[in-house]
Amino acid sequence: MDLGLNEQQELLKNAAREFLENECPESHVREMEEDERGYSPVLWGQMAEQGWQGLLIPEQYGGVGFDFLDLTVLLEEIGRALVPGPYMSTVLGGAVPIIEGGSEDQKNEFLPKIASGELIFTLALTEPSARFDEQGVQCAATVSGNDVTLNGTKLFVSDANVADYMVVAARTGKGVTLAIVAKDQPGVTVTQLQTIARDKQCEVVLKDAKGQLLGAEGAGWAILEPVIQKYTVAEAAYLVGLAQMDFEISVDYAKERVQFGRPIGSFQAIQHKCADMVTDVDGSRFITYKAAWCIASGQPAADTQMAVNMAKAWTSESTRRVVAHGQQIHGGIGFTKDYKIQLFYRRQKRAELAFGDADHHRELVAQQLGI
Amino acid sequence: MEFTFTPEEERFRHELRAFLAAQLPADWSERDFLGDVSRDEQRGVDDAVTRALAGKGWLALPWAKQYGGLGAGHVQQAIYTEETAYMRMPGGGGAGVASVGPSIQRFGSRAQQEQYLPRIAAGLDRWCTLTVEDDAGSDVAAMQTRAVRDGDEYVISGAKTWVSGAERATYGLLAARTDAKGAPQDGISTIIVPMDAPGVTVRPLDTLAGERDLSEVIFEDVRVPVQHMVGRENAGWYQMQTASDLERSGVGAISTAKANIERLVEAARDDDSLIGRNPSARYELADRWIEIQVGFNVSYRVPHLQAQGQQPDQEAHEAKLYGSELTQRVANTGMHLLGLAAQAAPGSRYAKLAGAFSQEYLRATAATVAGGTSEIQRNLIAQRGLGLPRD
Numbered sequence: 002m003d004l005g006l007n008e009q010q011e012l013l014k015n016a017a018r019e020f021l022e023n024e025c026p027e028s029h030v031r032e033m034e035e036d037e038r039g040y041s042p043v044l045w046g047q048m049a050e051q052g053w054q055g056l057l058i059p060e061q062y063g064g065v066g067f068d069f070l071d072l073t074v075l076l077e078e079i080g081r082a083l084v085p086g087p088y089m090s091t092v093l094g095g096a097v098p099i100i101e102g103g104s105e106d107q108k109n110e111f112l113p114k115i116a117s118g119e120l121i122f123t124l125a126l127t128e129p130s131a132r133f134d135e136q137g138v139q140c141a142a143t144v145s146g147n148d149v150t151l152n153g154t155k156l157f158v159s160d161a162n163v164a165d166y167m168v169v170a171a172r173t174g175k176g177v178t179l180a181i182v183a184k185d186q187p188g189v190t191v192t193q194l195q196t197i198a199r200d201k202q203c204e205v206v207l208k209d210a211k212g213q214l215l216g217a218e219g220a221g222w223a224i225l226e227p228v229i230q231k232y233t234v235a236e237a238a239y240l241v242g243l244a245q246m247d248f249e250i251s252v253d254y255a256k257e258r259v260q261f262g263r264p265i266g267s268f269q270a271i272q273h274k275c276a277d278m279v280t281d282v283d284g285s286r287f288i289t290y291k292a293a294w295c296i297a298s299g300q301p302a303a304d305t306q307m308a309v310n311m312a313k314a315w316t317s318e319s320t321r322r323v324v325a326h327g328q329q330i331h332g333g334i335g336f337t338k339d340y341k342i343q344l345f346y347r348r349q350k351r352a353e354l355a356f357g358d359a360d361h362h363r364e365l366v367a368q369q370l371g372i
Numbered sequence: 373m374e375f376t377f378t379p380e381e382e383r384f385r386h387e388l389r390a391f392l393a394a395q396l397p398a399d400w401s402e403r404d405f406l407g408d409v410s411r412d413e414q415r416g417v418d419d420a421v422t423r424a425l426a427g428k429g430w431l432a433l434p435w436a437k438q439y440g441g442l443g444a445g446h447v448q449q450a451i452y453t454e455e456t457a458y459m460r461m462p463g464g465g466g467a468g469v470a471s472v473g474p475s476i477q478r479f480g481s482r483a484q485q486e487q488y489l490p491r492i493a494a495g496l497d498r499w500c501t502l503t504v505e506d507d508a509g510s511d512v513a514a515m516q517t518r519a520v521r522d523g524d525e526y527v528i529s530g531a532k533t534w535v536s537g538a539e540r541a542t543y544g545l546l547a548a549r550t551d552a553k554g555a556p557q558d559g560i561s562t563i564i565v566p567m568d569a570p571g572v573t574v575r576p577l578d579t580l581a582g583e584r585d586l587s588e589v590i591f592e593d594v595r596v597p598v599q600h601m602v603g604r605e606n607a608g609w610y611q612m613q614t615a616s617d618l619e620r621s622g623v624g625a626i627s628t629a630k631a632n633i634e635r636l637v638e639a640a641r642d643d644d645s646l647i648g649r650n651p652s653a654r655y656e657l658a659d660r661w662i663e664i665q666v667g668f669n670v671s672y673r674v675p676h677l678q679a680q681g682q683q684p685d686q687e688a689h690e691a692k693l694y695g696s697e698l699t700q701r702v703a704n705t706g707m708h709l710l711g712l713a714a715q716a717a718p719g720s721r722y723a724k725l726a727g728a729f730s731q732e733y734l735r736a737t738a739a740t741v742a743g744g745t746s747e748i749q750r751n752l753i754a755q756r757g758l759g760l761p762r763d
Contacts, residue, residue, distance in 0.1 A: 003374040267761040272754030287669030311662045367658040
């Protein structure tokens with residue numbers, strides 16, 4: 002039992018925190034809310050120089066070859082800094098499916114360019130039905146050799162507005178089938194959605210869009226299962242970092258804000274909220290890392306699946322409790338846009354919903370309990 | 373990061389499980405949960421288990437070898453807590469091992485150490501701690517029980533309450549006021565009191581779930597030699613505040629919760645109607661299961677940090693807070709799942725799960741009070757841990 006980080010992870014975490022404090026301050030997060038693209042190519046390039054996009058990519062394909070637990074450490078920092086842009090879309094939605102299901106040619110073609118920051122990817126999984134399961138994939142595909150033709154609408158696709166390629170989940174007579182689809186083609190229409198986190202989620206309409214097969218026809222869901230597991234834990238890790246920072250900001254504020262002639266942090270009503278926040282943040286962190294550890298260390302499939310579902314079920318709600326306390330502690334300025342705490346509140350909801358909210362994962366836990 | 377235990381820890385866990393299987397009656401944990409154990413049987417099993425633990429050197433597992441222990445590591449101690457709680461093991465070292473022994477080791481005289489510690493480790497003496505008073509609940513330092521020096525003796529008068537295990541204790545470690553001047557914290561001493569000393573009366577308290585482990589202890593001019601004081605006069609409060617280095621994971625609550633949820637999950641699998649009639653209870657069960665896993669992590673973090681030489685205080689309070697509130701949620705979930713029949717007490721032919729959850733529901737009220745209320749835990753987390761200002 003060792004709940005600490007190893008030396009490499011400590012280095013990664015410290016380097017990421019220092020880098021993001023300098024390069025991704027609050028002002029940058031705000032700027033990107035208004036930006037059409039929603040990310041800074043300069044920051045994107047700096048992240049690639051540090052090997053972040055290629056963290057999980059094996060060295061033979063130009064990556065760093067770290068494991069999923071290491072990525073979890075980095076994602077916690079990314080959540081803490083609310084880093085805007087297509088990092089998770091590209092790494093979890095692009096690199097991971099290609100590592101899991103891509104041909105050698107596809108790995109050679111795409112992975113080095115993902116690692117170098119040249120290519121932005123995203124995963125087009127959900128549809129207007131807003132389901133994260135296999136039955137939710139209804140977008141139509143026809144396969145001819147290595148070519149796939151797609152028709153349908155994918156919804157809540159993150160960063161499709163800036164993606165070079167999308168990994169699209171579609172359905173043929175043989176079942177769920179994946180395709181790598183270039184965005185820049187006549188059959189693809191991308192429309193940005195207005196969301197409360199002001200992130201760049203999109204509607205993607207495919208009309209005879211062309212792509213290349215990723216994995217075998219009908220084998221798409223088997224490839225997606227580990228992708229979804231990792232993406233789910235990645236969102237949980239993002240939430241842990243986000244909630245940790247929201248909590249720290251709130252405690253600092255409680256120490257400084259004076260009402261009735263004393264810091265509000267001296268009132269037990271506020272102290273007890275802070276105590277609940279830290280308990281929730283710590284609980285979230287360890288159950289998330291447990292799931293990441295299951296993935297990274299190759300624990301039995303049933304244990305890993307349960308750990309992933311438990312992590313997202315818990316963090317989805319515990320971090321919502323944390324940011325709600327954060328708002329309450331801040332009082333009136335909490336709901337003004339001038340102050341930073343609301344940035345966390347709005348983004349928590351995005352990640353809470355991504356890859357299944359607590360209800361979704363609780364149902365899966367119940368099924369695995371045999372009830 | 374590693375969520376498994378070392379081979380030595382796993383070996384210990386297996387040895388302990390085998391020990392418990394051998395020492396406890398086969399259906400012990402089930403019957404004890406159901407309240408289907410007579411007082412005499414409870415005491416008999418308690419005595420036998422305690423003797424057997426002493427025989428293996430496990431009674432004082434965490435103590436240093438020089439005091440009769442095995443010098444077990446913090447994680448190993450937590451495993452011991454986890455497994456014995458899961459099996460609802462009666463007996464064990466109690467307050468003697470958990471608090472009195474460490475206090476005597478740290479502050480007691482050589483003579484006290486030689487006289488008392490081997491007998492605790494051998495299971496020959498049981499101890500209770502005599503600290504809390506009716507008028508000084510969470511405000512422990514406001515205690516009024518007095519120990520007045522009279523020649524070579526202290527004369528003790530007053531009353532302590534919510535004392536665990538007083539009926540069977542040979543000795544109690546009493547915290548009493550030896551100086552009424554100055555701040556309340558500055559006038560407290562700790563004194564060893566033989567429970568059979570003239571003037572000591574133990575009055576068991578009737579508690580909600582009908583258990584009789586708690587007592588009130590009354591002192592009427594009880595005389596003990598001054599050599600019975602542990603440590604320095606009037607330093608007792610600060611001695612008590614010095615956290616012992618024993619594990620503080622609070623994992624026992626999590627382990628008990630796990631056993632209870634497993635019982636409910638099994639009941640729900642066996643009887644479809646439980647969830648069929650009450651689908652939201654199904655999600656509650658799933659939530660409790662998830663919370664138990666969160667709890668194990670939060671608890672095991674504490675011995676993990678201790679093993680690294682740290683003194684996790686905030687973390688220990690988080691674990692206590694979390695575990696005690698989980699205990700109540702589990703009890704509520706049990707009652708929710710069992711529906712109308714949940715209120716039927718053991719003995720009723722209409723009770724489900726033999727009415728055991730009705731008792732668990734009553735017992736659980738103590739979880740967020742005993743050992744420091746949830747409000748005190750939150751205060752300590754906020755003030756000592758997060759550095760928020762005290763009023």
